[in-house]
Amino acid sequence: MKKWIHNYIHCGLLGWFLEMIFTAFHAFRRRDLRLPCTTSVWMFPIYGLAALLAPLGRKMRGRSFVFRGLVYTGLIFLCEFVTGTWLRRRELCPWDYGRAKWNLAGVIRLDYAPCWFITGLLFERLLAESEQDAAGTS
Numbered sequence: 001m002k003k004w005i006h007n008y009i010h011c012g013l014l015g016w017f018l019e020m021i022f023t024a025f026h027a028f029r030r031r032d033l034r035l036p037c038t039t040s041v042w043m044f045p046i047y048g049l050a051a052l053l054a055p056l057g058r059k060m061r062g063r064s065f066v067f068r069g070l071v072y073t074g075l076i077f078l079c080e081f082v083t084g085t086w087l088r089r090r091e092l093c094p095w096d097y098g099r100a101k102w103n104l105a106g107v108i109r110l111d112y113a114p115c116w117f118i119t120g121l122l123f124e125r126l127l128a129e130s131e132q133d134a135a136g137t138s
Contacts, residue, residue, distance in 0.1 A: 007051035007130050011123055015047020018119060040094035046083050050076075050123040054131065057124045065121060072120020073113050080116075081108050 020037035027035050053072065060068050084107030087093035098106035 003130070003134055004051055004054075007054060007127055008048040010126055010130065011050035012044040012048035014122065014126055015050065015119075016044055018122070019043060019047075022115070042087060042092060042094055046079065049079055049083075050120075051127070053120070053123055054127040057127055058131075068124065069117040069121050072124065073116045076116040076120055077108055077113075081105070084108070 016039055019039045023039070024035040024037040027037070053075070056071070056075075057068075060071065081104065084093050084095065085105065088107060093107065096106055097103040097109045100109045100111070102110040104110065
């Protein structure tokens with residue numbers, strides 16, 4: 001349980017960091033050199049759920065990175081849809097993709113698939129390193 005909480009916190013922090021970089025990049029594209037970044041406290045527990053990927057990552061060892069990335073992308077889209085729908089019903093959803101061309105129900109952007117592909121592999125790496133660290137201290 002302690003290891004899972006450790007992974008949950010690390011995944012939440014990594015997700016927050018990636019979101020800040022992503023939103024700052026969008027500000028840069030708009031030529032806003034202040035590079036403001038935005039996120040929500042709700043995003044920490046959502047990104048923290050990536051800790052649940054650890055057992056799947058172990059099962060997919062030896063598979064191609066393309067296969068693993070596609071699996072992670074699908075799971076991240078599923079999580080984004082479920083959490084976004086749940087938050088939207090409570091009027092708490094911090095994102096609204098309703099105006100985006102490739103949106104599903106306003107809570108998923110299919111054009112973000114490459115970002116989720118890379119993010120899934122980053123979470124896999126973080127969780128694998130956490131597992132190696134735990135094995136080294138045992």
